[in-house]
Amino acid sequence: MQTERLVKEATERMEEKGSEIRSAIEELSLFKHEDHISTRPFLNFCTLVLQVLDKIGPTMAVLRQDVHQNIQRLEKLHELDPSVYSNLVEILKKERAEGSARKAESCTRALVWLTSRSVDLTVALLDKLAKDPGQNLAQVVEESYNSTLKPWHGWISSAAFKVALKLLPENKAFISLLVARGEDYTILIEEIHTLVSLLLPLLNEIHTLLRTFGVDRLKAT
Secondary structure (H helix, E strand, C coil), X not given: XXXXXXXXXXXXXXXXXXXXXXXXXXXXXXXXXXXXXXXXXXXXXXXXXXXXXXXXXXXXXXXXXXXXXXXHHHHHHHHHCCCCCCEHHHHHHHHHHHCCCCCCCCHHHHHHHHHHXXXXXXXXXXXXXXXXXXXXXXXXXXXXXXXXXXXXXXXXHHHHHHHHHHXXXXXXXXXXXXXXXXXXXXXXXXXXXXHHHHHHHHHHHHHHHHHHCCCCCCCXX
């Protein structure tokens, strides 16, 4: 499937560059001079988010599946006509014109959950770890979840997440999985700071875009 190809390509890029974080920095550099947010680099970046979630383990299994499905949904529309749907604005315009933006299976909803939910959570988590590496991972994940995803989840999803927190790896074990082969922890922290500094402006741009289209407050169905 197309998304599986994206994951494979992202993995190959990661192996060449040394880490998921470094690969994400490379992907974000593609957004610098765009008038609109390009669909392809955005999807490539989201596949790297999947890999970071994989490092956390079973706790993020449900979220990972959600990210995977949303990437697939956007990828499918993009492949219908890559020239027309080359950027996220055109995707939002299409579904607003059709009146389908708020439907459960819309690409608009997929974009909302990828950015305003899943990527926001990942950024919050990495930022907290980089600022205070000694924090307990369970506490970091829970705080990140509470400030990003929880407001948009129903009570069932929230309760399931709390149970899943018990399956988290140790903090050192998680960080060691993110460190590139042959490098040290200091380089990872520097790269996380770089990633967050590059990603926050992009996220702000997407948040503004979603507000403009009036879809930023969509909750889980």
